[in-house]
Amino acid sequence: MFRQFFGREPDGNVRIIRRGGQMMFTEEGEPGPKEDIYGDTNVTELNKDLYNSQINDRIEPWIVQFYKPNNDASREVREEYVKFADTFKDFLNVASVNCRQQREVCSQASINDFPAVRWFGEDKGTPPEIFDEGALTAKNLGKWANTMMPDYTQLLQEKHELRKWLDNVKGPHIILFTDKSASPPMWKALSREFKNRTALATVPRCDKTGVFKPPLQREYDVRIPQVIRIDPLDETGKVTEKFTLTLKKESISLWLLKAIALGKKAGPQATFKELSKERLEAGDCGPSDSQFCFLWLKAGADPAVEEATRQLAQKYRTDPIKMMWANVELNPSILDAFSLHDSDATDFFVAYRAKRSRFKVHSGPLRFHELDAFVDGVINGGPLEQKLQAGY
Numbered sequence: 001m002f003r004q005f006f007g008r009e010p011d012g013n014v015r016i017i018r019r020g021g022q023m024m025f026t027e028e029g030e031p032g033p034k035e036d037i038y039g040d041t042n043v044t045e046l047n048k049d050l051y052n053s054q055i056n057d058r059i060e061p062w063i064v065q066f067y068k069p070n071n072d073a074s075r076e077v078r079e080e081y082v083k084f085a086d087t088f089k090d091f092l093n094v095a096s097v098n099c100r101q102q103r104e105v106c107s108q109a110s111i112n113d114f115p116a117v118r119w120f121g122e123d124k125g126t127p128p129e130i131f132d133e134g135a136l137t138a139k140n141l142g143k144w145a146n147t148m149m150p151d152y153t154q155l156l157q158e159k160h161e162l163r164k165w166l167d168n169v170k171g172p173h174i175i176l177f178t179d180k181s182a183s184p185p186m187w188k189a190l191s192r193e194f195k196n197r198t199a200l201a202t203v204p205r206c207d208k209t210g211v212f213k214p215p216l217q218r219e220y221d222v223r224i225p226q227v228i229r230i231d232p233l234d235e236t237g238k239v240t241e242k243f244t245l246t247l248k249k250e251s252i253s254l255w256l257l258k259a260i261a262l263g264k265k266a267g268p269q270a271t272f273k274e275l276s277k278e279r280l281e282a283g284d285c286g287p288s289d290s291q292f293c294f295l296w297l298k299a300g301a302d303p304a305v306e307e308a309t310r311q312l313a314q315k316y317r318t319d320p321i322k323m324m325w326a327n328v329e330l331n332p333s334i335l336d337a338f339s340l341h342d343s344d345a346t347d348f349f350v351a352y353r354a355k356r357s358r359f360k361v362h363s364g365p366l367r368f369h370e371l372d373a374f375v376d377g378v379i380n381g382g383p384l385e386q387k388l389q390a391g392y
Contacts, residue, residue, distance in 0.1 A: 032070025034100040037078055042085040044095040051097065051105045058124050060192070062093040063145055067115040068100050074115045081115075083138040084145075090249040091189040092145060117141070119148045122192070145185065152191035153183045154201040158215055162201075166232035167273045169199040172259040173237065177203045177217060177226045186249050190256070198256055227252065229259055231310075232271050238306075271313050272296055275324040285322060289354045292379055296325040297334060299346040308368040315372065321379060337389050351378040358384035 036045045046054065046064070055062055065081055067074035085094040099106035099114065109118070109128075117131035133144045156162050156175070166173060176187050183191070183202040191200045206217045208224045220239060222228060225247060230237035241259075245251045273279065275295065280286050285293040296309055313323050326334055328348075335341045338350055338359055349362040349371060360382070362374045378384070 036098050037069050038096045041082045042089040046095050046097050048105055055120055061122050062120045065096045065115050065117045066099055066106050066111040071114045077115055077136045080138045084141040091185045149188040150192055151183050151188045152195050156201050156203050163274055166237055171199050172263050173199045173230050175201045175228050177206045177222050177224055179206050179208050179224050194256055197260055272309050272323045272325040275326040285354050292321045293352040294323045295350040295352055297328050297348040299328050305366045311368045312371050353384055357388040359386050360384045
């Protein structure tokens with residue numbers, strides 16, 4: 001009845017007094033303390049106004065404990081909750097609501113038992129998740145929060161996964177090598193903060209001892225844990241810079257901002273893309289593609305050729321042409337398509353007009369000036385003298 005009249009939870013028991021035909025409600029108040037218990041900690045105490053602005057209209061995740069300071073269970077978990085907040089303070093918003101002081105907030109949140117922990121995701125339209133992972137300890141809270149945090153990173157374990165990520169996602173490309181089985185909380189928090197500004201990836205289950213290295217750990221000379229920025233031109237990406245400071249969120253944030261600034265200064269990112277099955281099916285360099293495709297058919301790593309193609313891609317980054325590469329060892333049939341199966345060379349550079357099935361193979365050194373002259377000659381009307389072999 002009290003809730004019906006006043007629209008909130010009463011403070012303790014309610015006594016009804018009838019006088020002269022009128023009925024009055026008297027709140028007797030709950031026994032025990034009612035002061036906030038999380039002052040001067042990394043837990044943010046929320047009043048009604050803060051709850052409305054930070055939780056109801058949220059734009060980022062929050063974890064909130066609803067408690068009563070006169071409740072023994074609430075006071076018993078205080079130390080563990082503070083420990084959890086100290087660990088996650090840089091990665092996550094950790095808050096509390098004193099339900100003796102903020103009865104209306106707790107009523108609207110349908111809180112009946114104390115303490116109660118809720119996860120509020122970054123989408124304010126989604127209902128909160130309820131903590132139900134056993135005892136309310138810092139360890140259990142940490143595990144639960146880690147599973148709840150949004151992860152915008154890409155998990156990478158094999159070279160082909162790395163190549164696909166480099167080709168399809170705009171950089172800067174940043175990779176964390178970790179011995180964990182998934183992205184740690186700090187990396188997830190950074191992936192949300194820098195979403196659509198950087199491309200973050202995780203190589204999990206790395207071996208700190210260096211004995212049982214997964215494929216990508218073997219590919220790069222990194223300690224564990226390690227964060228690196230890579231250039232996507234090489235088949236597995238070249239290390240452009242290693243993060244050498246302590247792995248703290250604030251330091252990495254500044255480093256990522258620098259990487260973004262350097263990328264903007266350099267202009268559009270220019271690379272040769274892999275001529276994959278997915279790209280062909282999407283129409284790139286396929287039968288209906290009317291643009292020139294310049295194909296670098298490579299057999300292995302050649303630093304000089306890689307540097308030449310890097311410069312070439314940068315120069316022609318705004319031209320309506322496509323620059324692709326394909327590994328001839330993995331796709332030997334591509335050599336037959338361009339009548340190159342009997343050649344003694346290992347790498348080739350081909351100008352290809354797919355819609356017309358016409359192509360021309362560059363002759364001479366695969367160096368920037370020679371390749372530049374070849375590309376310039378083709379796009380300015382040079383004839384494509386050869387025809388693609390039937391069946392390709």
